Amino acid sequence: MVICPECESDLDVAEEEVGEGEIVSCPECGSDFEVVGIEPLELSPVGGADDDEEDAKEESEDGEY
Ligand SMILES: [Zn+2]
Numbered sequence: 201m202v203i204c205p206e207c208e209s210d211l212d213v214a215e216e217e218v219g220e221g222e223i224v225s226c227p228e229c230g231s232d233f234e235v236v237g238i239e240p241l242e243l244s245p246v247g248g249a250d251d252d253e254e255d256a257k258e259e260s261e262d263g264e265y
Contacts, residue, residue, distance in 0.1 A: 204246070205233065206226060206231045209228040209229070215233070219235065220237065220238055220255050221234065231245060231246075232246040243264070
């Protein structure tokens with residue numbers, strides 16, 4: 201059983217069935233996590249959208265806009 205780092209609910213995936221680099225989604229809070237390690241299973245939040253927003257903001261500041 202894999203527990204969501206965000207809301208601590210059951211992610212409904214079998215630990216032995218996920219591999220490194222796989223993305224698992226939490227049905228409870230909707231967060232996505234990438235499997236960054238197995239044994240022990242380690243999940244990293246997928247925050248691509250947030251990073252893009254920050255980059256865009258920095259670019260517009262640099263561009264004298
Ligand atoms: Zn969750």
